Amino acid sequence: MINKHPKRSDEPVWWGLFGAGGSWFAMITPVTIFVLGILVPLGIIDANAMSYERVSAFVKTIIGALFVIATIALPMWHAMHRVHHGMHDLKLHTGVAGKVAVYFTAAFFSGLAVVFVFMV
Structure with missing residues (x-):
């Protein structure tokens, strides 16, 4: 029998933020780390x-x-969604309290x- 209600x-909201965070972390974060962590210290990009x-x-x-907000916020949503579903995988069913x-x-x-x- 089909449930009509x-x-x-x-x-979908949490999966959307999870997907956006994962995509950002996979595509933008490595470039940011490469520029700020390798190219600038090596002097390839002027420190000024x-x-x-x-x-x-x-x-x-x-x-x-x-850019700065997305670099911080989107991977955080991705990570917390992973933690939430990881708790289920570990059989830690915390219910609504864990989700909140x-x-x-x-x-x-x-x-x-x-x-x-x-504030900057």
Whole structure:
């Protein structure tokens, strides 16, 4: 028998943030690490290009602010979704409390990213 009134799930929201975070972490983060962790220290990119004043000016633009927020927030949502489903794999069924805890953690750090970006 087909259920004509199925229960709505909130999983598409969490899977969407999980996918966005995983994609960001896989494509953008390695390039960021390569530029900031290898090219600048080796002198291939001038260190003055990464001065505090220039980076601060970049972060104050809408593109820069969104980049920094996404670099912090999206991988956090990805990681917390993995933790949530990893607990199920380990047979730690924490119910709604576990779900609230992991997603609150992601939301908290995302909020901190927003606050810190706009404080610069």
